[in-house]
Amino acid sequence: xxxxxxxxxxxxxxxxxxxxxxxxxxxxxxxxxxxxxxxxxxxxxxxxxxxxxxxxxxxxxxxxxxxxxxxxxxxxxxxxxxxxxxxxxxxxxxxxxxxxxxxxxxxxxxxxxxxxxxxxxxxxxxxxxxxxxxxxxxxxxxxxxxxxxxxxxxxxxxxxxxxxxxxxxxxxxxxxxxxxxxxxxxxxxxxxxxxxxxxxxxxxxxxxxxxxxxxxxxxxxxxxxxxxxxxxxxxxxxxxxxxxxxxxxxxxxxxxxxxxxxxxxxxxxxxxxxxxxxxxxxxxxxxxxxxxxxxxxxxxxxxxxxxxxxxxxxxxxxxxxxxxxxxxxxxxxxxxxxxxxxxxxxxxxxxxxxxxxxxxxxxxxxxxxxxxxxxxxxxxxxxxxxxxxxxxxxxxxxxxxxxxxxxxxxxxxxxxxxxxxxxxxxxxxxxxxxxxxxxxxxxxxxxxxxxxxxxxxxxxxxxxxxxxxxxxxxxxxxxxxxxxxxxxxxxxxxxxxxxxxxxxxxxxxxxxxxxxxxxxx
Amino acid sequence: xxxxxxxxxxxxxxxxxxxxxxxxxxxxxxxxxxxxxxxxxxxxxxxxxxxxxxxxxxxxxxxxxxxxxxxxxxxxxxxxxxxxxxxxxxxxxxxxxxxxxxxxxxxxxxxxxxxxxxxxxxxxxxxxxxxx
Numbered sequence: 001x002x003x004x005x006x007x008x009x010x011x012x013x014x015x016x017x018x019x020x021x022x023x024x025x026x027x028x029x030x031x032x033x034x035x036x037x038x039x040x041x042x043x044x045x046x047x048x049x050x051x052x053x054x055x056x057x058x059x060x061x062x063x064x065x066x067x068x069x070x071x072x073x074x075x076x077x078x079x080x081x082x083x084x085x086x087x088x089x090x091x092x093x094x095x096x097x098x099x100x101x102x103x104x105x106x107x108x109x110x111x112x113x114x115x116x117x118x119x120x121x122x123x124x125x126x127x128x129x130x131x132x133x134x135x136x137x138x139x140x141x142x143x144x145x146x147x148x149x150x151x152x153x154x155x156x157x158x159x160x161x162x163x164x165x166x167x168x169x170x171x172x173x174x175x176x177x178x179x180x181x182x183x184x185x186x187x188x189x190x191x192x193x194x195x196x197x198x199x200x201x202x203x204x205x206x207x208x209x210x211x212x213x214x215x216x217x218x219x220x221x222x223x224x225x226x227x228x229x230x231x232x233x234x235x236x237x238x239x240x241x242x243x244x245x246x247x248x249x250x251x252x253x254x255x256x257x258x259x260x261x262x263x264x265x266x267x268x269x270x271x272x273x274x275x276x277x278x279x280x281x282x283x284x285x286x287x288x289x290x291x292x293x294x295x296x297x298x299x300x301x302x303x304x305x306x307x308x309x310x311x312x313x314x315x316x317x318x319x320x321x322x323x324x325x326x327x328x329x330x331x332x333x334x335x336x337x338x339x340x341x342x343x344x345x346x347x348x349x350x351x352x353x354x355x356x357x358x359x360x361x362x363x364x365x366x367x368x369x370x371x372x373x374x375x376x377x378x379x380x381x382x383x384x385x386x387x388x389x390x391x392x393x394x395x396x397x398x399x400x401x402x403x404x405x406x407x408x409x410x411x412x413x414x415x416x417x418x419x420x421x422x423x424x425x426x427x428x429x430x431x432x433x434x435x436x437x438x439x440x441x442x443x444x445x446x447x448x449x450x451x452x453x454x455x456x457x458x459x460x461x462x463x464x465x466x467x468x469x470x471x472x473x474x475x476x477x478x479x480x481x482x483x484x485x486x487x488x489x490x491x492x493x494x495x496x497x498x499x500x501x502x503x504x505x506x507x508x509x510x511x512x513x514x515x516x517x518x519x520x521x
Numbered sequence: 522x523x524x525x526x527x528x529x530x531x532x533x534x535x536x537x538x539x540x541x542x543x544x545x546x547x548x549x550x551x552x553x554x555x556x557x558x559x560x561x562x563x564x565x566x567x568x569x570x571x572x573x574x575x576x577x578x579x580x581x582x583x584x585x586x587x588x589x590x591x592x593x594x595x596x597x598x599x600x601x602x603x604x605x606x607x608x609x610x611x612x613x614x615x616x617x618x619x620x621x622x623x624x625x626x627x628x629x630x631x632x633x634x635x636x637x638x639x640x641x642x643x644x645x646x647x648x649x650x651x652x653x
Contacts, residue, residue: 228594231564385563
């Protein structure tokens with residue numbers, strides 16, 4: 001029961017007034033950016049990375065985690081009221097949520113989303129607190145080949161599982177790995193891909209890359225697609241549920257938590273798949289099948305609980321192995337690195353105050369989020385009236401300041417523009433941004449582990465797969481690559497019933513909001 | 522010489538539309554209903570949704586006046602868009618709805634009504650929503 005004791009100490013850290021303030025700021029900001037489609041927690045944390053130069057790590061991470069959780073809450077508001085997912089994890093919520101709102105049940109949909117998120121977030125965070133020390137005990141036995149295998153799994157999972165096209169995912173991964181290679185090779189000291197430019201010898205700062213790809217790329221994309229008919233927002237008052245809603249919601253909440261947490265914890269590409277699974281499961285188990293497709297509360301309660309549980313689950317590999325499974329977690333890993341902290345099995349020993357303070361603040365943040373979202377849903381919806389030029393002007397301003405502050409050099413501003421243009425063209429040609437950002441941040445770490453494994457084995461390739469654990473992981477990777485195409489082929493031969501499932505609905509939805517989904521989590 | 526009315530889906534906008542129909546009938550003129558938006562926010566209260574726009578057209582055809590409707594999204598202020606329509610159609614009168622604004626609100630957000638009142642070449646009839 002180390003976990004519980006440490007957690008109680010963590011509450012001591014999190015409950016200091018200054019840390020409470022940062023938790024509050026984080027969830028406030030998180031909800032706001034969650035509501036706005038196209039702006040997600042990954043972009044926001046990237047914009048705030050320069051704060052890590054002045055803030056204590058504990059405070060910065062408390063705020064970042066608040067943004068991460070808050071984004072999940074805010075995303076559902078937009079999904080329900082506007083039928084445009086604020087976040088990629090809320091795509092499924094939009095299906096039933098918006099139908100409920102159109103039937104005049106917006107209040108119940110918002111309430112079940114907020115309360116479900118709270119319950120799932122709290123259980124998920126508890127799971128994180130209990131699981132993290134256990135995984136750390138196992139992880140200390142992991143060697144370089146094992147780490148490398150898990151990182152390869154993360155790369156493959158994020159490229160093949162997310163998005164519509166594996167080739168595009170791989171291309172994006174390649175771009176990210178390439179950018180991650182720029183700079184001095186840490187093992188041999190040679191300069192790689194610096195093109196003779198001295199400023200590139202230190203590598204490209206993660207702030208510049210993340211802000212360029214997310215903020216500048218998105219701003220250019222929005223600028224190119226600015227004028228469109230305003231969307232119709234469903235009128236509603238407050239968020240509340242009646243007794244029947246409660247009795248129909250609590251089981252989906254718990255089932256959603258059970259699906260979301262493990263999916264978040266394994267490197268399988270974020271919250272999209274578990275939310276979809278949760279939706280499919282609720283559709284199968286519901287006692288009101290006739291309501292599905294017409295606004296069933298279970299279809300909101302389940303996926304919304306799932307995405308918050310998977311957000312909590314996603315922190316498990318980040319804090320225990322140093323492996324991000326989502327874009328937001330990748331940027332948080334970048335923040336750890338800019339503090340000179342390497343997340344991994346030793347993090348819990350070397351920075352117990354930081355880790356447990358962070359976990360405790362998640363409990364507090366979740367409670368604040370419930371209080372912010374239940375009565376104030378209407379206020380958040382007002383954010384959608386902000387003309388986007390104002391919004392993106394502000395984002396570009398902070399992006400430029402952040403890029404300049406990284407090294408106090410104007411060179412980084414040019415780099416920001418170039419990477420921003422890259423981000424725009426990736427959106428333009430349908431390349432997902434998430435694999436690139438994970439590759440940029442995790443790539444150099446993976447390379448280090450690979451080189452270490454090869455040094456130990458004296459350059460023998462077998463050094464990469466000579467442990468039982470790494471072999472298991474490579475088998476999983478092989479299955480991940482082979483099974484989905486086979487399943488698809490089999491299904492096609494049976495006559496293709498895959499067209500009329502709820503998945504078909506989601507696919508229909510995507511071209512319209514394709515760019516909103518790009519950011520991932 | 523038609524009558525141009527700037528329509529917004531609000532009590533003020535509906536009051537303006539009602540009055541404009543009366544004026545059109547009285548003067549025996551064609552009515553041009555404009556619903557303009559900048560289209561750069563995700564949600565714009567000034568933009569009439571498909572349902573609302575339909576009911577406006579229903580109300581117009583019920584009233585029996587000759588009318589024309591235009592819903593436009595352009596990168597200019599809605600006030601300027603209404604003025605443009607008025608100029609192009611050589612309007613005899615512009616009808617707009619007025620709502621109560623605080624000085625600070627006007628300072629920050631500007632006022633479409635003010636733009637129209639100050640810059641129109643023809644008389645402008647400003648209508649307030651019925652207070653009840």
